[in-house]
Amino acid sequence: MASTLSDLRAAQPTVWINPDLSSFQIAQADNDLTKADIDEAEALLIRAAPWLAENFPDTEEGIIESPLMLYGNVWVKLDSHLPISGSIKARGGIYAVLKLAEDLGGTLGDTEWYSKYTITVASTGNLGLSIGIMSAAIGFNVEVHMSRDAREWKKQLLREKGCTVIEHDGDFSAAVEFAREASQHPDTYFIDDENSRDLFLGYAVAARRLKEQLSRNGVEVNAEHPLHVYLPCGVGGGPGGVLFGLKTEFGDNVHGYFVEPTHAPSMLLGMATQMFNEISVADIGLDGRTIADGLAVGRTSAFVGKRMRRLITACVTAHDKTFLQDMRRFHAAHGIFIEPSAAAGFAGHRAFAHLPGTHLVWATGGSTVPEDERADLLAL
Known part of the structure; x- marks a missing residue:
């Protein structure tokens, strides 16, 4: 523990092996969610598919899914190219909005009926895009609370979609508090990235989709051929939900590795200290600043961290320059652009590439990154 905290304080790349990893059956004692909950989430997405297909023709007949490709000796899950909002947040964010729309009793397509409600969210960018785009399309009013340091193009895109962007000094946690306070207004609903059951389950649906894709590509997952999955981690909802879903499909034959920036290792810090959201990277002298803006989070989610306590195999941190190098390499090899945060998984893979089995990086x-922004990032 002491050496891990020393490395984190020094912003040095760190590999932390989870001493509390257990069987999925034992881990479920910490979790009030089950495979049946994921079934319900997938069923709702299927019910919404006709409306999604009509309003978002870039979906696969209303199904929000991304390609799987082989990159050398590692598979890459391209959530970077998910329809509608172009990130993993499309899974959880869009499901959460659709779930709220259904719970409120309206009918998709009746924008006037939904216009009496407001959805508010705090976001470093991509969650705000998924919730903002979907909420506005349904007819909700939308407020997205963001740090002033968040990418300007993401704020502008949200405004173009009809969302109100409210900027705050401070980090992501400060924006969360303002969004939470705003939700006290009548007919206002806060989608909480740190504590949302619906976001978590929306992400979890990805697992059964991936299982089908692996099967179509002849990839077996079993005790002799385990699956190692490397997930970029910010507050933890996206990777946590995906890993929970994968565990329900593959049990102990899947291993999850969360990857974070050296300046914002909120999940690793919370897990290693067992303090979860009660400790911030600022408490150990880190500034939380990173080129991987989607991972610029100072404090992990208690909801996710405690559910992951016995599920995560390891956490890895890497320098921004490593994310940028992997982003450029992937672009050079395939002409596919992914954000620096989306390239984080490659650093995790290098740490564990020697292990037998199938390895998969979640991009x-x-x-949705504008061309001029892409050029600037590729030139760094």
């Missing part, structure tokens, strides 16, 4: 965002 989490990038297709």
